[in-house]
Amino acid sequence: MISIHRRIFEDLEALIVSGAWPPGYRIPIEHELVQQYQCSRMTVNKALSALAGRGMIIRRRKVGSFVASRQIERTVMDIQDISTEAELAGHDHSYRILMRKIETLDSATAAQLGEPMGAQILRLHCLHAVDGKPNALERRIIMLAMVPSARTENFASVPPGKWLLDMVPWSKARHVIRAVSADAAMARLLETERGAACLTLIRQTWQSSRTVTYVEIIHPGDRFQFAGDFHPSERGVMDQLPRGSAS
Amino acid sequence: MISIHRRIFEDLEALIVSGAWPPGYRIPIEHELVQQYQCSRMTVNKALSALAGRGMIIRRRKVGSFVASRQIERTVMDIQDISTEAELAGHDHSYRILMRKIETLDSATAAQLGEPMGAQILRLHCLHAVDGKPNALERRIIMLAMVPSARTENFASVPPGKWLLDMVPWSKARHVIRAVSADAAMARLLETERGAACLTLIRQTWQSSRTVTYVEIIHPGDRFQFAGDFHPSERGVMDQLPRGSAS
DNA sequence: TGTATCTATTTGTATAGACAAAAGCGGGGA
DNA sequence: TCCCCGCTTTTGTCTATACAAATAGATACA
Incomplete structure (x- = not known):
């Protein structure tokens, strides 16, 4: 069972990365999404805040929320020990x-x-x-x-x-x-x-x-290279387990 | 005037990046932070969710929230046109x-x-x-x-x-x-x-x-290099303006 | 015409309360 | 001893409401 805010996040994300909603597109206002998903505004707000936090949309009061321009230039490279x-x-x-x-x-x-x-x-x-x-x-x-x-x-x-x-x-x-x-x-x-x-x-x-x-x-140079993948939704967050216990 | 959840976020972040709270450290539970900041649990939750979303802490039900191990390997490189x-x-x-x-x-x-x-x-x-x-x-x-x-x-x-x-x-x-x-x-x-x-x-x-x-x-090679900075808090989110609006 | 002001819209923040889900822990029974 | 069950803690999600802040657009006014 997936949470509502997660579902909204994923739906909108899919529309954005597929190009259906191009950069600059004005996405529905919170109230419209509230109607569409039959949930409270806080839930919609959480999804939209998450999208904004990842740089996929830009939000401005009174103006609305817009699909951000693409950021291919920002790539997460795995540079390890x-x-x-x-x-x-x-x-x-x-x-x-x-x-x-x-x-x-x-x-x-x-x-x-x-x-x-x-x-x-x-x-x-x-x-x-x-x-x-x-x-x-x-x-x-x-x-x-x-x-x-x-x-x-x-x-x-x-x-x-x-x-x-x-x-x-x-x-x-x-x-x-x-x-x-x-x-x-x-x-x-x-x-x-x-x-x-x-x-x-x-x-x-x-x-x-x-x-x-x-x-x-x-x-x-013949034995080494750097590689990095970029998915719009996966910005460098991995699962980790707590180390040992409290200190 | 800075918002409460933002303030909590920054306080905890500072404790983490300074090393005062090392990887594996168990951070106070939500209720304790509620007491400390005199705000509602939702506000604390928002700050902690943001930290978790950035991979700085790991949260597990019934267990608690822990400082994640360091992720120097994940670096944002500016790779542009x-x-x-x-x-x-x-x-x-x-x-x-x-x-x-x-x-x-x-x-x-x-x-x-x-x-x-x-x-x-x-x-x-x-x-x-x-x-x-x-x-x-x-x-x-x-x-x-x-x-x-x-x-x-x-x-x-x-x-x-x-x-x-x-x-x-x-x-x-x-x-x-x-x-x-x-x-x-x-x-x-x-x-x-x-x-x-x-x-x-x-x-x-x-x-x-x-x-x-x-x-x-x-x-x-003598005319070019790639460079990238990494700050724990600034994970590849830049300000952008909606297309078509001047400012 | 230009400017100051008001208003409506949209997002931002915060609250209190409720229930759900995960999971450690201890007790009781086989 | 071992396993199942229920209790407790902690986080996850959701609601309904309220007010604040920003600002575009309309209106009134000079």
Whole structure:
């Protein structure tokens, strides 16, 4: 048994994505839907608010509700931790720490990160392999002021990306995807040719406007791609179970 | 004056993104929030439903509401039409049709698209330039059965991507991002070197399980990147105005 | 003609109350 | 011991009502 507001939501959504109600179309006012579905206005309002919350319609008092213009440009990409991704796909994942060094931020890197010069950081280089084949080179900077416990962590059993996700709250993330040609060092580590096209993911994560970590993950272009599906109705909400219990 | 349910939403959201309430934390039950905010349960319910709708909390009857685990992997990337993107950034955009040909689907391409062999298609190749410099090579397939009007459109004044977006409703899109090395033809058109790393965006668009269009857009790696920000609260909803009304 | 004001429409928010559905929990009986 | 049943908690849905806020359009007025 499906609820009424859900039913209204789905009916209207179908009309919108099918193109029967094109962008700019004025949808029936709440009172008309109340008549049509024989329910209270609150129920209709809930459905319409949900559509508005997902950006499928625009509502304006006294004016009405209108089908929004299409937003193909906003796509949800699954950008995951490498080890998680490999596990989900049923592949074997391993990694090796290539470098682990505590430094202070030089001026160039500080500018790039938007952080003050001289801050203490942990610099990590790490090589990931999937099914025994090198799959990614990870170059990471961790701000030790934000993650003091990283100072003593050796990342022997949990890869840095996963460790940080579990350890540190973040409030904002920025991703950049680039194509670069492999230099000699990258080519050697990734077992590819010099100049080969590589797909680089750069991620910077903040906690209330202070950088937590900055990472570049370089994949050989012939072994990796990013993919993302977009359905108008499924905007990035997944089912999850509560972890453990209360704390 | 901010509404009560909005205020509750923002308060709880702040507690979650700041890490004060970690993943798995059981948040107060509705009745407790009713007491705390001195409002009705419906108002609290609206705030909590909104948080659940955004995937920030998980709710289960009799059990309670829990902070969801973090979803850094779900990132909204702005993947736009090239001309729109250039305009937004204040750059000049031009394009040139390199090829325009009506064909029938061969078996290899049919399999790749998941469409029956022999279907009529329009094949388009197009070179985009931004500020006079080649910026992207577009290779597109349009299913003529889904977009009959493409048969007579010459795309002289509106680029194919934009034209299709305005013309055809779609219900699902899939994006893939790859890094590839430029072959001789690509290098010549994009005025780069053979073997240079290129960032390729592949997009396939469906209308109720039938392909509308398939396109590969190849960018020179040194002139292009994809970027996307993620804030827990801002999940891809932008303000828009109804079509036809000025403001 | 232009401007200020009023009015009607439509959405936004909030309330109190009611019952339903899911599910953990404990008790009683086999 | 194990299973079924009913109780309780918590969320889900729905109603009817009320008033607030925004604003397009009409009207009155200068």
